[in-house]
Amino acid sequence: MCVDDELLNTYLDGELQEPWRTQVQEHLSYCNACRQRLEQLRSLHEKIADAVLPDAEIKARQDRVLQYFEKTRFDSSSKKFHIFRKRVQVRLVPALITSAAAFVVIFIGAFVFFGNNSQQGQEILPGVASPIDSAHIRQVTEIQQPSLDDFSLDQIIQHLDAMGYAVKLELKAVTPLQ
């Protein structure tokens, strides 16, 4: 039995699976009619395929359409990028100016401050020291060196007792309570 056109077309397209492919090949090896029919189909296939739109015709259109995308789509994305870049610049420049200004202020400030201490300190200090009230100094020394009058008798006895002294109290004179 000969191979039908559907099978031959599938064979021609290289899409016929085994074991049918081998069977068709075997059949073609001895059947002239089927071989001729296959050649007719091959020739038809080539005739159709030859009518393909050539690359040269496509190229110009491909370039033209791509230009459309470069103008309308890719341009807009690069514009976005530019806007983004400008935003970055707007954000960065004041920050740089601020930090640079801060550095200058700190640098000059530090220079002036340390310069005053080292070079002009001796001239300035007497002027600063003169208004200080001597009463403050006395008050501090009084706090640092308390007298016995600041403590009660009980506190003194407890303190001496804690230090290991034996304390003997004598009353030399008593003023009677009125």
Added chain:
Amino acid sequence: MEIQSNDERAFRQVYEQVFPVLMRVVYHVTNNQDLAEEICQEAFIRFFDKAMEFPSLDDAKYWLIRVSKNLAINQVKRKSREMNMVDKLKKYPTNGANHTDGSSVLMEKETKKLVQDAIDQLPEKFRLVIVMKEYTDMDYKQIAQVLHISESNVKVRVYRARKMLESILSQE
């Protein structure tokens, strides 16, 4: 490799590889180069603007073919015939002058025209399948994927389309 359709680099890659395939499919379906260009452009605009993600370049290609095939079928009935007439009148005399051997070129052009006119006469479902089979490197399985039909259906349509073309071309 994933394809993000609105990423310029990915788009260019897809465009470079798929545009010729798309142009061939749409041209042979519509028989009109200007219309085919418009449709291809529209398909790529949709591809870019929809900002889709495709698992592979082939998936992007199938999507583009599917969209442009639908656009072609919708447009072909409305626009193709009148534009085709203008196109032929405009282009036919100038193209022949570029070649030295005028007669063989004319014969070749005539054969091409006969074939394209024959394809034009095929019912839509056969035309789509035979165009994809003859003018792209897609196999039955891939064509089936694009058209959402079975592989055996593709096989039958290819066979029937060739049979019809053979019959049309033998009459001329």
